[in-house]
Amino acid sequence: MTPKHLALVAGLGSAALLIGALGFQYLGGLAPCKMCLWQRYPHLAAVAICLVFYAFQNRVVAAIGAAASLTTAGIGFYHAGVEQGWWAGPNSCTSSAIEGLSTEDLINQIMAAPMARCDEIPWALWGVSMAGWNAVLSLALMGLWLMALRRL
Numbered sequence: 001m002t003p004k005h006l007a008l009v010a011g012l013g014s015a016a017l018l019i020g021a022l023g024f025q026y027l028g029g030l031a032p033c034k035m036c037l038w039q040r041y042p043h044l045a046a047v048a049i050c051l052v053f054y055a056f057q058n059r060v061v062a063a064i065g066a067a068a069s070l071t072t073a074g075i076g077f078y079h080a081g082v083e084q085g086w087w088a089g090p091n092s093c094t095s096s097a098i099e100g101l102s103t104e105d106l107i108n109q110i111m112a113a114p115m116a117r118c119d120e121i122p123w124a125l126w127g128v129s130m131a132g133w134n135a136v137l138s139l140a141l142m143g144l145w146l147m148a149l150r151r152l
Helices: 003-026 034-055 059-084 103-112 130-151
Strands: none
Touching: 003 034, 003 059, 003 130, 034 059, 034 130, 059 130
């Protein structure tokens, strides 16, 4: 495959992952948490970078595309770790202890809680959450960007 085709497949892959996420959100009724939204931004950037690369085949643009895919893969891996309880997530996106809280403080904590928590797995396939799949597939997309870079 030519570098243009590799970048196009990588950009279309990011677009497909975005469409899938939006499908789960709007058709499946799964509200995204804060980290789910964070994973979408590098995919949006990768789609735009694909268009730029398609017009101007450039090593720097391909490297930026690979970095965008690596960024979303990293966020996805971090998010999957939060879901599995391997490490703590952002306080604004996960549950916290309720011991020692007054009734008023507990109500305030409940009212301030996000609608979708980052430490819960709303959907999984073969034991891998959406965040985990994003990490795996985004690493594959990064590989396509690196192949395009290498062939320039």
